[in-house]
Amino acid sequence: MATRDYGQYSGVTRALELVGERWALLIVRDLLVGPRRYGELAAGLPRIPSNILAARLKDLQAAGILRRAPRSRVIVYELTPYGRELEPVVLALGAWGYKALGDPQEQQIITPESMTMDLRSAFRADVAAGLPATAYAARVGPAELLIRVDGSALDVRPGDGLVDLAFATGPDIRRLISGELAPEKAIATGVVEVLRGRGSSSTDSRPPSTWPPEARGPQRARRGCLRPSM
Structure with a gap:
């Protein structure tokens, strides 16, 4: 599934191979809030190209991190139990990044x-x-x-x-x-x-x-x- 191979046998490198591609972890972040339709994910990440969003969703699904699920006649993306295990990782990254956040750019x-x-x-x-x-x-x-x-x-x-x-x-x-x-x-x-x-x-x-x-x-x-x- 991963397009990036670091050539190392370790948990950290494997994790980066699964969610280290650009936009992947932000998709996980938004799905930690709750299931989202494709359009909702795109609206929450306005700079992500449509083809990249589709590719990341496909890769994350192949890795067992998220799944497609029917909800009220529409398809939503939601994290699997394996994907939800990333929550403490995302929260820790957020707390760490907050220290260097600075003022927003235009x-x-x-x-x-x-x-x-x-x-x-x-x-x-x-x-x-x-x-x-x-x-x-x-x-x-x-x-x-x-x-x-x-x-x-x-x-x-x-x-x-x-x-x-x-x-x-x-x-x-x-x-x-x-x-x-x-x-x-x-x-x-x-x-x-x-x-x-x-x-x-x-x-x-x-x-x-x-x-x-x-x-x-x-x-x-x-x-x-x-x-x-x-």
Whole structure:
């Protein structure tokens, strides 16, 4: 299956032969968020040529990393159990790469899939375990995400809903996630814009025990639970 042969007998070289081709690991990253149709994969990776996407999907399927599956009269691509074993690898790469991310270049985009995996990479389950359950609606550039933290569990998915705090931000969210910028400073400088919070209809319906006093609880959760190890 692999077009690249390093001529070495080892686990690392074999892994690179399977997912080391350009775009392959990004396809895996997006499928870790959930099954995708061909068009959805292409939209999430706008610079990938159609023939390369088709070739990578074929190669990854031949390797047993993903499979084609019928869903509601359409065909989607989804990871196999073997493919899902790549999740800790992708998360570790994301945390490592985040340290050298820097400012975005022109025409670089944020997709719901890429931000979802960045948040998973940065999540600190040990810190979150001691905090109240909290739900956020995050608008990061064009990506709209619903983020729920419940104990040591993190759930990130596209969309909006009833939340404790809704906020909008852009690529500078990396400064907040990394701990470079405190939440209060991020709000004061406009890096984060609070859209909805305590006193809105979306949060008044929440049981009081799940809403920390004022905004300190959600800010603490963002600062503590979504900071990658440096």
